[in-house]
Amino acid sequence: MILPEHVTPVLVCPCCGYKMDRATGIGYDRPPAPGSVTVCMNCAEVLMFGADGTLRQPLLAEMLDWTSDTHRTLDQLLRALRVVKGKARAK
Numbered sequence: 001m002i003l004p005e006h007v008t009p010v011l012v013c014p015c016c017g018y019k020m021d022r023a024t025g026i027g028y029d030r031p032p033a034p035g036s037v038t039v040c041m042n043c044a045e046v047l048m049f050g051a052d053g054t055l056r057q058p059l060l061a062e063m064l065d066w067t068s069d070t071h072r073t074l075d076q077l078l079r080a081l082r083v084v085k086g087k088a089r090a091k
């Protein structure tokens with residue numbers, strides 16, 4: 001399965017400082033917007049796109065409002081990231 005990739009302005013992970021300029025929608029083909037949920041591919045922190053065009057950590061109240069589909073997708077993505085990171089460390 002090929003997932004749609006969207007070019008973004010350079011974004012900085014607030015947790016690890018990793019710079020990214022792409023976002024891939026999982027389950028939909030829209031570019032990220034304020035409030036979109038994402039994951040840093042470097043440190044696996046769950047993040048949100050802020051209204052000011054930056055990334056930030058979500059508030060607990062926001063996470064509680066996410067649908068079960070969002071939580072399930074994040075769980076699958078984080079599991080996949082652990083596998084990929086584990087294989088990269090083993091090389």
Ligand SMILES: [Zn+2]
Pocket residue numbers: 013014015016017018040041042043044045
């Ligand atoms: Zn990060």
